[in-house]
Amino acid sequence: MEPSELSRTPDGEIRNKTDILRDFQVSFFTMSRLLSFPWTFLEKDLESNKSSDLISDILKQTCLHSLCRKFPPSVRFRRLFLSELIRREAADCDPLDELYDALAEVVGAEDTAECYKSYLLPSGDAVSLLENVALISEGTTGLVTWEAALYLAEWALDHRQVFTGRTVLELGSGVGLSGITICRSCSPRRFVFSDCHPRVLQALRSNVELNGLTPPSVGVEEVDWTAASEEQLERIGADVVIAADVVYDPDIAGSLVKLLSRILRGSSPEVFVCSTVRNQETYGGFKQQLDQEGISHRVITDAVGRVFPYSRDGVIELIQLHTTAAQ
Template sequence: MDPTSSSSSSLRWRILRQALIHRSDSQSEAEIKRVSRKSTQGFNLIPCQVLDSSPESEDSREASLCYSIPIAASPKLYLTQRVDNCSDLNDFEISNRHNIDNTGLVCQWPSEEVLAYFCMSQPDRFRGKRVIELGSGYGLAGLVIAAATEASQVVISDGNPQVVNYIKRNIESNSMAFSNNTSVKAMELHWNQHELSELTNTFDIIVASDCTFFKEFHKDLASIIKVLLKANEPSEALFFSPKRGDSLDKFLKEIENVGLHYVLTEKYDEQVWKRHETLVKGDDESWPSYDKSHCYPLLIQITNYHK
């Protein structure tokens, strides 16, 4: 090992330090890019433009983004979210209090864009259906479903109350983009909640992205999927998650343990696969540390019956 290079663990601590003190260290930027899995533009499936400032807030930690859904006659979507590297200690205190992770505030994760693109590409799958997004972050996929698929209801949920506040603002900002026949609402939902009588066996479709990384949440996540899906009618959960070592495999074990079934698909969309192959070859410098196991989301279709 080169003694002048830093270990991956120390570099990740530097990433955290920079996020907390809001100051960059130019000497470590190259090394941090080497270890970080973040991308400057993700899979680049839905055109996105960063606006000059947030129309709803003068908070310097926030930015407003405009997403152009790439199908005919689709409205633009406007999302307010945190700018990169603007976490503070209060964010972590809230995460600890609610026993949740803080990833929903960090950025718009690439798997969320893939989920949104996949759902947008299959409107018939969602038309007239009741849909809930779990661990939604800023809500891009849920908003795309509400704007482009004619679902009857879209619930966009997260366990972090700060994130849910952003979802509420983003729903309000895009209310004119939704069909009059589509009900859209935000919800604070913790996967270990026991009192869910109003939601039990309610949804035709559950969607989620990048929700299987933390193994301590696997059991609760598998259980709430079973609770939320309709029991006596065809229903499904569509998850997009990279393998991330053995994390996805362990989650799928929990899915089997609660009596659900799944189908794992690697190549589920030609455009996503084409973009993936470009990144694997290293032809795109926007994602220098792209790694299939950690970055490419597999499609997991979960049902209460064998497909």
């Protein structure tokens, strides 16, 4: 292998050209920050080879890939990405026609409030989601994928036995990343996505269908934490309950805790809650309310395989819940 096809990361890991191309592809389809892309490897390759071959290969794995044709990232993101490739194109090489053709496609295109993000699984399959470009839209944060959902999905991929052959209920599913990943990779017997915001439920149903998941093994239900009936919970009959990024508002934490208490004292499922700890007071208050309801928790400290690109700078905590009597 040529030296130019190898690169060493800051922690000493050696990456080859195939790894770099996958890094570009994974980051592109999740619309990661452009600064996070492995541009240094590309620049070194251009310096040593004086060829646009690697740029051509990157294009084939991103803008010209069939996944981009079917589920394209936002127009603005593709425009910025292509501009960065052009900026780095070797000055003494012939211009790459397909690069400028791809840019021409998006220069005059109109951007929209929604776009697709695709999260590549270790199997090579992809979870494609229609998400909102704004973090908060239509009065909800549920139209985008948050870090705790990505972390929970990674943990699930490492612990598939927790979900295989079982009925899973997800509370606050949002756009569906964690649940769809579990459905595609962990073989649950039945999976029930849930939320309560009408617009989120609409987006959730669309994404579930988009990824080829259908009844009766998969369902989407409205579950209002303050009004869920015993009949609904018994009908679902969950063996496993999961929730990601649902502990961010102290005003609704109490309703969540009371619902979790009812679920745990009903069919006694395994319950996992994953949270990005943005406000220690809010998160601590949630745990305090768990204690008051007689629910204990165990922090799961297993390392997870890094599958999806996202910021890992913040504190993400996964806990398993138990009724005190069950311990």
